[in-house]
Amino acid sequence: MTLATTAAHLTAHAPTAAAETHGFLSPTGVEIAFLLVGLVTFGAAIVTVTTRQLVHAALWLVVTLGGLAVEYLLLTAEFIAWVQVLIYVGSVVVLLLFGLMLTRAPIGRSPDADSGNRWAALTVAVAAAAALVWVVVDAFRTTWIDLDGPAAGSTEATGASLFQNWVLPFEALSVLLLAALVGAIVLSRKAKAGAATAAESTPAARSEKSPRSEKGPRSEKEGTS
Amino acid sequence: MNDVLDVTLRLLIVFVVFLTFPLIIGQTEHKVMAHMQGRLGPMYAGGFHGWAQLIADGVKFAQKEDVVPAGADRRIFQLAPAVALLPYLLVLLAIPIGPDEGAVGQVIDAGVFFVLAVMGVGVLGSLMAGWASANKFSLLGGLRTAAQLLAYELPMLLTAASVAMAAGTVSIPGILDAFEWWWLPWQIVGAIVFFVAGLAELQRPPFDMPVADSEIIFGAYTEYTGLRFALFLLAEYAGIVVLCGLTTVLFLGGWHGPWGADGLGWVWTLLKTAVLAFLVIWLRVTYPRLREDQLQKLSWTLLVPLSLAQIALTGIVKVVIQ
Numbered sequence: 001m002t003l004a005t006t007a008a009h010l011t012a013h014a015p016t017a018a019a020e021t022h023g024f025l026s027p028t029g030v031e032i033a034f035l036l037v038g039l040v041t042f043g044a045a046i047v048t049v050t051t052r053q054l055v056h057a058a059l060w061l062v063v064t065l066g067g068l069a070v071e072y073l074l075l076t077a078e079f080i081a082w083v084q085v086l087i088y089v090g091s092v093v094v095l096l097l098f099g100l101m102l103t104r105a106p107i108g109r110s111p112d113a114d115s116g117n118r119w120a121a122l123t124v125a126v127a128a129a130a131a132l133v134w135v136v137v138d139a140f141r142t143t144w145i146d147l148d149g150p151a152a153g154s155t156e157a158t159g160a161s162l163f164q165n166w167v168l169p170f171e172a173l174s175v176l177l178l179a180a181l182v183g184a185i186v187l188s189r190k191a192k193a194g195a196a197t198a199a200e201s202t203p204a205a206r207s208e209k210s211p212r213s214e215k216g217p218r219s220e221k222e223g224t225s
Numbered sequence: 226m227n228d229v230l231d232v233t234l235r236l237l238i239v240f241v242v243f244l245t246f247p248l249i250i251g252q253t254e255h256k257v258m259a260h261m262q263g264r265l266g267p268m269y270a271g272g273f274h275g276w277a278q279l280i281a282d283g284v285k286f287a288q289k290e291d292v293v294p295a296g297a298d299r300r301i302f303q304l305a306p307a308v309a310l311l312p313y314l315l316v317l318l319a320i321p322i323g324p325d326e327g328a329v330g331q332v333i334d335a336g337v338f339f340v341l342a343v344m345g346v347g348v349l350g351s352l353m354a355g356w357a358s359a360n361k362f363s364l365l366g367g368l369r370t371a372a373q374l375l376a377y378e379l380p381m382l383l384t385a386a387s388v389a390m391a392a393g394t395v396s397i398p399g400i401l402d403a404f405e406w407w408w409l410p411w412q413i414v415g416a417i418v419f420f421v422a423g424l425a426e427l428q429r430p431p432f433d434m435p436v437a438d439s440e441i442i443f444g445a446y447t448e449y450t451g452l453r454f455a456l457f458l459l460a461e462y463a464g465i466v467v468l469c470g471l472t473t474v475l476f477l478g479g480w481h482g483p484w485g486a487d488g489l490g491w492v493w494t495l496l497k498t499a500v501l502a503f504l505v506i507w508l509r510v511t512y513p514r515l516r517e518d519q520l521q522k523l524s525w526t527l528l529v530p531l532s533l534a535q536i537a538l539t540g541i542v543k544v545v546i547q
Contacts, residue, residue, distance in 0.1 A: 055298075055301075055356055056301075059301065059353065062349065078333070078334050078335050079334070079335045079338065079395075082335050082338035082339045082342045083338060083342070085342035085343065085345075085346065086338060086341060086342035086345060086382075089342075089345070089346055089349070090341075090342055090345025090346055090348075090378065091345065091375070091378060093349070094345075094348060094349065094352065094371050094374055094375060095371075095375060097349075097352050097356070097367075097371060098352075098368065098371035098372065098375065101352075101355070101356060101364060101367055101368050101371070102368060105356055105364075107296065107297070107298050107356075107357070107359050108298075154334050154335075155334055155335045155394075155395050155396075
């Protein structure tokens with residue numbers, strides 16, 4: 001319940017118009033659009049995890065994340081929507097595709113694109129989804145966004161709320177990201193040092209100019225760039 | 226009803242700009258490149274200095290057969306040109322050319338984020354094309370495109386953030402309203418970094434490693450023919466329009482000019498955009514192609530530190546003048 005109440009605080013400043021004036025039986029156009037986009041997003045997400053074609057999965061992920069951005073837009077959170085597109089569609093999926101193309105991206109089905117843990121994964125996914133849905137529904141049951149009033153999710157409102165009420169989580173997150181950054185650098189430097197010692201430990205191979213010794217400095221160079 | 230008419234008219238104007246400006250820049254490129262290399266360029270099509278050359282090219286492209294390689298992933302192969310082209314159309318909507326409410330396709334609250342986010346999506350088109358072609362040169366081109374985008378997206382974002390900090394808003398018309406002439410020297414490093422990173426994101430020479438014709442034929446676009454190939458070319462030139470327009474409105478003050486700001490602001494915007502577009506062409510003729518490792522090095526060791534320094538400078542000046 002505490003989670004739900006914290007989540008409810010998030011929208012404490014949002015206009016909470018009386019719920020009685022809204023009903024589920026007479027949806028507005030925006031609500032219908034929200035539902036339809038949600039269905040498309042959900043379908044794309046299902047295809048993402050079930051398709052046997054690796055690159056198709058990544059491209060369906062684009063549809064899923066883009067659908068989420070549209071949902072944010074419909075909830076008047078414009079800033080969050082564009083950041084969603086910028087980070088997830090523009091960078092994360094590109095990185096994912098880059099990784100796929102660099103390693104293995106066959107055209108057509110990959111027979112090994114299935115995991116033996118599919119039932120465990122399904123259980124975890126359903127449990128996580130149920131927990132999230134329960135928390136969100138419990139927290140926002142009577143909250144309606146006033147679409148005609150001032151935008152509740154404009155950049156100004158988001159920024160003010162982020163840096164007035166939620167500074168501590170924000171800073172904690174940035175420390176976390178910094179730690180990840182430092183960790184990545186440390187890991188890549190270790191690999192470089194390992195390559196250097198490996199090259200030094202085979203001086204005979206180096207003097208013979210075998211293909212292996214040529215590979216040593218080369219991989220070291222790639223590690224730095 | 227009036228609203229519908231208004232929106233339709235705006236969309237129509239943006240669409241016309243989207244179709245004509247890239248052609249004008251393309252034709253200028255033909256002529257400017259030719260004269261810089263001591264040639265004449267197209268002279269016959271249309272009669273007067275070959276003005277109709279690109280229209281003739283378009284007719285030629287439309288007549289060509291649309292070939293899809295047998296081994297290709299058909300649907301993604303055919304979808305890729307649209308994914309590459311449409312984002313630039315959307316970005317054009319958000320670029321204001323004049324101070325009035327009527328001089329922008331659509332005022333967007335988080336405009337800077339919108340344009341950068343949508344521009345980043347365009348690169349997915351090249352990636353899809355490179356992968357779906359079932360051709361090793363195309364795949365290499367796609368890989369290089371992705372590596373280049375990942376390297377140059379960061380400095381672009383950071384410098385745009387610097388301008389947003391200076392103006393105290395992320396809305397593009399808001400940034401222009403706050404613009405003062407002394408922002409020009411203040412943000413000059415950011416402007417250069419933004420422009421260079423944008424050139425790299427468009428894969429224009431000297432950053433055209435992903436389409437390096439002497440090594441990998443034409444990168445991700447190798448297998449394309451006819452109209453779909455023309456769409457990729459159009460995306461490149463629309464990208465030039467968008468990049469020059471964005472640099473103009475974010476760093477060069479858009480409609481602000483030394484004189485004649487009333488009513489003639491749009492002339493300043495167009496003039497600055499045209500000068501930048503000329504610069505893009507000039508750079509293509511002047512500089513040799515950067516190697517892949519030089520590309521990455523330029524971004525990570527020069528542009529990113531410079532943009533961080535620009536942000537620091539912006540922050541310091543902003544605090545001092547308050």
